[in-house]
Amino acid sequence: MALKQVQTTCPYCGAGCQIMFTVDADANKIVEAVPADGRTNAGTLCLKGHYGWDYLNDPQILTKRLRKPMIRKGGKKSPLEEVSWEEAISYVAAKLTEIKEKFGPDSIMGTGSARGAGNEANYLMQKFMRACIGTNNVDHCARI
Amino acid sequence: MNYFVKGNPDLCIGCRTCMIGCVVAHEGKHIFEIDPDSYTFNPKLHMVKTAKLSVPVQCKHCENPACMAVCPVGAISRKGNAVVIDTDKCMGCKSCMDACPFGAINMVPVAGSSQADGSEKVVANKCDLCSGIPSGPACVRVCPTAALTLVTEEELDSAMEKKRQEAARTAYREMYPQK
Amino acid sequence: MSMGIPEIEDAGCLLCFGYNGADSHPIVARRIVRGRQKGMKIICADPRVTETARISDIHLQLKGGSNLALVNAMANVIWTEGLADTQFIEEHTKGYDEFLKVIEKYTPEYAEPITHIPAEEIRKAARMYATTKPAMILYGMGVCQFTQAVDVVKGLANLALMTGNFGGPSMGIGPVRGQNNVQGACDMGALPNSYPGYQNVTDPAVREKFEKAWGVPLSDKVGCPITHVPHRVLHEEDESKRIHAYYIFGEDPAQSDPDLAEVREALDKCDFVVMQDIYMNKTGLYADVILPATAWGENEGVYTCADRGFQRFRKLIEPEGDLKPDWQIIAEISTAMGYPMNYKNTEEIWDELIDLCPSFKGATYEKIEKYGCVQWPCRDKSLEDKGTPYLHKNGVFATADHKALFYGTDWHPPLELENDQYPMTLSTVREVGHYSVRTMTGNCRTLRNLEDEPGWVQMNTEDCRRMGFVKGELVKILSKRGYCITRCLPTDRVKPGATYMTYQWWIGACNELTTAKLDPISNTPEYKYCACRVEKIEDQEWAERHVMELYDDIRAQMGIDTGKGAKA
Numbered sequence A: 001m002a003l004k005q006v007q008t009t010c011p012y013c014g015a016g017c018q019i020m021f022t023v024d025a026d027a028n029k030i031v032e033a034v035p036a037d038g039r040t041n042a043g044t045l046c047l048k049g050h051y052g053w054d055y056l057n058d059p060q061i062l063t064k065r066l067r068k069p070m071i072r073k074g075g076k077k078s079p080l081e082e083v084s085w086e087e088a089i090s091y092v093a094a095k096l097t098e099i100k101e102k103f104g105p106d107s108i109m110g111t112g113s114a115r116g117a118g119n120e121a122n123y124l125m126q127k128f129m130r131a132c133i134g135t136n137n138v139d140h141c142a143r144i
Numbered sequence B: 001m002n003y004f005v006k007g008n009p010d011l012c013i014g015c016r017t018c019m020i021g022c023v024v025a026h027e028g029k030h031i032f033e034i035d036p037d038s039y040t041f042n043p044k045l046h047m048v049k050t051a052k053l054s055v056p057v058q059c060k061h062c063e064n065p066a067c068m069a070v071c072p073v074g075a076i077s078r079k080g081n082a083v084v085i086d087t088d089k090c091m092g093c094k095s096c097m098d099a100c101p102f103g104a105i106n107m108v109p110v111a112g113s114s115q116a117d118g119s120e121k122v123v124a125n126k127c128d129l130c131s132g133i134p135s136g137p138a139c140v141r142v143c144p145t146a147a148l149t150l151v152t153e154e155e156l157d158s159a160m161e162k163k164r165q166e167a168a169r170t171a172y173r174e175m176y177p178q179k
Numbered sequence C: 001m002s003m004g005i006p007e008i009e010d011a012g013c014l015l016c017f018g019y020n021g022a023d024s025h026p027i028v029a030r031r032i033v034r035g036r037q038k039g040m041k042i043i044c045a046d047p048r049v050t051e052t053a054r055i056s057d058i059h060l061q062l063k064g065g066s067n068l069a070l071v072n073a074m075a076n077v078i079w080t081e082g083l084a085d086t087q088f089i090e091e092h093t094k095g096y097d098e099f100l101k102v103i104e105k106y107t108p109e110y111a112e113p114i115t116h117i118p119a120e121e122i123r124k125a126a127r128m129y130a131t132t133k134p135a136m137i138l139y140g141m142g143v144c145q146f147t148q149a150v151d152v153v154k155g156l157a158n159l160a161l162m163t164g165n166f167g168g169p170s171m172g173i174g175p176v177r178g179q180n181n182v183q184g185a186c187d188m189g190a191l192p193n194s195y196p197g198y199q200n201v202t203d204p205a206v207r208e209k210f211e212k213a214w215g216v217p218l219s220d221k222v223g224c225p226i227t228h229v230p231h232r233v234l235h236e237e238d239e240s241k242r243i244h245a246y247y248i249f250g251e252d253p254a255q256s257d258p259d260l261a262e263v264r265e266a267l268d269k270c271d272f273v274v275m276q277d278i279y280m281n282k283t284g285l286y287a288d289v290i291l292p293a294t295a296w297g298e299n300e301g302v303y304t305c306a307d308r309g310f311q312r313f314r315k316l317i318e319p320e321g322d323l324k325p326d327w328q329i330i331a332e333i334s335t336a337m338g339y340p341m342n343y344k345n346t347e348e349i350w351d352e353l354i355d356l357c358p359s360f361k362g363a364t365y366e367k368i369e370k371y372g373c374v375q376w377p378c379r380d381k382s383l384e385d386k387g388t389p390y391l392h393k394n395g396v397f398a399t400a401d402h403k404a405l406f407y408g409t410d411w412h413p414p415l416e417l418e419n420d421q422y423p424m425t426l427s428t429v430r431e432v433g434h435y436s437v438r439t440m441t442g443n444c445r446t447l448r449n450l451e452d453e454p455g456w457v458q459m460n461t462e463d464c465r466r467m468g469f470v471k472g473e474l475v476k477i478l479s480k481r482g483y484c485i486t487r488c489l490p491t492d493r494v495k496p497g498a499t500y501m502t503y504q505w506w507i508g509a510c511n512e513l514t515t516a517k518l519d520p521i522s523n524t525p526e527y528k529y530c531a532c533r534v535e536k537i538e539d540q541e542w543a544e545r546h547v548m549e550l551y552d553d554i555r556a557q558m559g560i561d562t563g564k565g566a567k568a
Helices: A047-051 A085-103 A119-133 B017-027 B066-070 B095-099 B138-142 B153-175 C005-010 C026-037 C067-080 C086-092 C096-103 C108-115 C119-131 C150-162 C182-187 C204-214 C226-234 C260-269 C282-286 C326-336 C346-354 C365-371 C445-450 C461-467 C540-557
Strands: A003-009 A018-024 A029-035 A108-111 B004-007 B046-049 B054-057 B076-079 B082-085 B106-109 B122-125 B148-151 C013-017 C041-045 C058-060 C135-139 C172-175 C245-249 C272-277 C289-292 C301-304 C309-313 C424-429 C456-460 C474-478 C483-491 C498-502 C530-536
Touching (some): A047 C445, A085 C289, A085 C326, A108 A119, A119 C182, A119 C204, A119 C245, A119 C301, B017 B138, B066 B095, B082 B122, B138 B148, B148 B153, C005 C135, C013 C119, C013 C150, C026 C041, C058 C119, C067 C096, C067 C150, C086 C150, C108 C119, C135 C150, C150 C172, C260 C282, C272 C282, C309 C365, C456 C461, C461 C483, C483 C540
Parallel strands (some): A108 C245, C013 C041, C041 C058, C272 C289, C424 C498
Antiparallel strands (some): B004 B148, B046 B054, B076 B082, C301 C309, C424 C530, C474 C483, C474 C530
């Protein structure tokens, strides 16, 4: 069993706590989480920091983890069908291009994400909306 | 003398990290990998919130435990510095619950157990000071605001010594207010 | 936040306004508790007895929706009693005289019937805040989620300016941002009016800089705020402005947004909805395309915490399934649409963006790695620039003339008041063990076992006694927009006539009830105030069964095999 220690930032509230994880690399799973000595948390964690990581192993409790790109090929209310990434990407690109050409860039809205995705993904999302789509229609849930 | 865990309402923020810490300590780390309905979530301490207070309440590990005195099957005993329940012996008669003046005992189902009629076994549940767990009481360890402390005989002695000294000083000041 | 989180415990006085750290940020609440132990004075303005209110010197238990009347009255006392820092006001601010004209009428006696706080209590609080240095203000959603929100934020800033509480450690004013990277999403320009680094889209010089960097002409029009989307889908007449496509990334508007019935209709009517997420959620039921992304723990990058701290998050395990990191999905769509984005890793993206943002320029991966955390502004790449723990040092503000502006406005009541049909009020609050719409924490075993559907409605004990409700009983709660079923939690911590619910439950979904009315500047909905009523459910056995069935139904929609039945 190859155990490794990885320090990371808690994915929950804005306090920015540091957590030290013990990971079993062979089994590809987390073994333990303990508080690390971060600037804001100083070796303490709340219940979410201590016990909020086991969703990663897809426990099938509340909702299913998404594992494959999916498209509703028969329109709204039709079932979702699993597709390849190539198909999903080109489908989204074609639909957005079509809508942009027909109604203009301001008919498309995009969101950033205040959650797990991180700053780099948010930067790219707003760059995509502004530079590729051509609109400032981008926002996120800070308002809600 | 028995030890006990003491909660400080000036520090407690009512977050209940202690309650999950308690379950994890007693069930073991495998609970992060199993069906959450296949084990019972039975914290051995209880968060109490009134208009003025937030603090977890748990067993005081009394020196003359009322629960132990009333147990008809001898399921409650002293072990090390704690008062513990032998859940195999417990028949769920609730006498201990009734006797405990702190409300520290509750009755809980034992996951996976079954009785003659197929129903789950129900037993008394209370703080055991994480007896047998080397890192000590989990609630104390995980509390983010250090609101819980394990009170040992030595700490009680030194706290009493401090109080006596304070009492002596007060008595002196009362007698000689000018000095 | 103008200050750093660790500084909180060293403040002389804390004014905690509409902020319940114990439920939203326990590790920030820890600093408040520690401050208290060190002798910090605490004034807590909150309609509920929060954990902070419990340990406060003065608890201003105001009527919900009266924030600005209280803040203006505190300013009035500071002014009339000569407690203002005139030197600071003269040297570092503008607009004080105009501000005084607005607050002149807000005597504590004027505010008393609005706030339900005795005038003398307001005086005591204002004196304590003005005379205990350094004084810090923390605020939360109890300020922001009203139709009068920005005015209150400015009102709190006025208090700090009047008393010279800017420019040093353990002072200033701090909005404690809720989600792990809500600060970061703002920093990165996921905002309709600003590019990354708070650079305005309407500023021609800024726009030119980004046009040059990105190689395309950019729009000079401020974009659509997220809370306008339902209206822009359903009621916009101009086809070029109507939202026809909605690319939703890491959000669940069908659970988190106000007036869910309207949100569902908008998602249903919107021509093309793309959802990019880690778990199936309510919004997924309306998505035309679902793009599966790697989750926290399976990818890496930088988050910004509430006090402007950039910190790395790292990969713990390898993702299973056909997943891609969010940034890669976006880059591939962009490339397919003819605007190529080629990045090898997150560091390449980071290097591009910090060079476009003067306030972030110095915060390289190397530096964040070395120091663990770098608080912006950090303008220089040399290792000597370690970032900025607190803002406005020596009273120098980020305006053209470096002066701060007083800004006074009149109080107005919330928009939907109690009435005969809906005689109580509802405010949304947080459940400490669950995060956001709970697709993460609801899938964590112990957190789910601690609190699960259908959640609780907190009500005053006396109200419960009058209506015949006991703890744990299922009740129906309704507004004119919708209803849901939840459990009753009688408590002396809330005032008569007020109710509080947390927003992450599917069955106890309080956003079925909330109003989509917005603050005119921030576009934040009035989650903290709408009219409601609570009804008894006579057949409790039916209600328990009904809740269980609903839970199983929704979980089945979310792709879960519910053969065993849910805990309810």
